[in-house]
Amino acid sequence: MSSVWVDLLGAEVKYYDAGGVRTRCIEAGEGPPVIFLHGIGGHAEAYARNVVPLSDRFRVLAIDSLGSGLTGSGDKPADLDGYLEHLGAFMDAAGLEKAHLAGESLGGWIAMWMAIRHPERVDKIVSICGARLTVETDPESRVWTDRGRDELKRLTQQFVEDPTRDNVRKRMEWLFHKPERDLTEELVDIRWAMYQRGELRNSLAGSAKMLGSRPAHDDGLDFTPERLAEIKHETLMLWSSHNPSNTAATAKRASAYLPNCSFQVMDDCGHWPQWEDADTFNEIIAGFLKD
Template identity: 30%
Template sequence: MRDAPNNAPYQSIWTHLHGLDFEQRYIKAGAVRTRYAHAGRRSAPAVIMLHGTGGHWESFCANLAAHAEHYDCYALDFVGSGLSDKPAHPYEIATYVEHVLNFMSALNLEKASIIGVSLGSWVAAAIAIAAPERVEKLVLLSAAGYFSTAANRAQIKKDRGGSAADPSWERIKGIFSRLLAREEARIDDLIGLRQALYSMPGAAEAMQNVLVLQNPDIRQKNLIQDDGWRAIVAPALVVGSLADSDEYLDTARIVSKLIPDASYVEMEGVGHWPQFEDPETFNRLSVAFLKGG
């Protein structure tokens, strides 16, 4: 085993998954063939994990084991992302909401708690508003969907769109320099997986459909207004990442005050993926919240 630059043991996706009893499967969620990972007892309460823009279920590889001790856990690839189907039309928030609700119905999940990061947090909140009877609790990481800045939209388009058009190692690694605060957290496994996914036929075209939410007019009409956040009845844990101090941290602080039954915590030394960068802290906070602590 080779060492990371700081002499810590080398990390990979399988560092987190190798001892976990889990399965990767595909299921039709409506018309969308959907890739997902499952771990935990099917008789336990369900937890669904939703990734960010242009991501994949492996962003939760460090969280499945801890949550599966108590919950029936599902981490999926959104429509248009990962290895799920990529229908040729723009993906707005309603598209993702429909996809997740169809995914739940296909698996006979009447209700679930939802953990979402970035775009996933936006979709989770939108589901809680559109179908409150389907949502038990929310855990929102790098919260999005309240406002956006031109600079951040441009950066996302440059990172995801540019990397899908030219999936070189350096371009893909550049995405993770903004997702993860610490260099040693930007492991080769993640870069290699993202490179493989972005190199697939049709990936560049699908990314343009994913990136419609970076169009200012489309973004604006998809944002959740104050009354929407206030309408969320599910208890929520909102996590702010102190090394991701841009619109996401601001959004986390704002929406945690708008959601009626919300708790807010901050994590130090982590970027846009706190669940991956400091899984010990995040898993402890998340599991305690979901269990009612």
């Protein structure tokens, strides 16, 4: 299995001043821009197997989001307004008036909210196992989702209370359908090194609190059918057969509320299909964005 930095040969690591926040970006290619957004506690290396293969058609930018990876937080809180303000400032700094947005988990949530709040800055959207879908679904899917969220909360809290490399690994195993096949020691090393930053550890502690305090009622941040209907952009809901949070059945039901949406499932993958089956993922993304 190749190294992250072998996969990224030909890409550049750049730092942009995004409204006063020093923002790291792994970037390659020219053409229509596509910004990749990672999930909670993540960083740009989540897309190490996608940046260069897609760069022959697109300007690909995988960023460390606000307060994540090697990106600072400035004085912006890691909430919806903070994430959107930072993404808009990054686009300004990178000279992007408009871009495709592809986000995994939290990143999918950010991308879809960007389309609602700032539709003029978004071209197409890809939600990769995106977070906070609140639609009616079957009882089996609800049990699966609750179990997955509870386990992520437990693993996150375990690391916050006992920040060891082994606990980083255990939390990362949650991301993969078959961690013994797909989770490399190099990837664990990268995240463990990232988590030596006090700021990032604090951010993860904040996410643990958020995971444990989801309101029983709509707090205005979930994607209900009404909010999904507000997104007019061409959207791809790209899911996986073994996503440990929302099931493919739930995502398919949610996609029906989006006015201009297609839906696709990648087999034999968990929460990181872009890593677990990169060739299929890259083909799907290129096909969806090429027009």
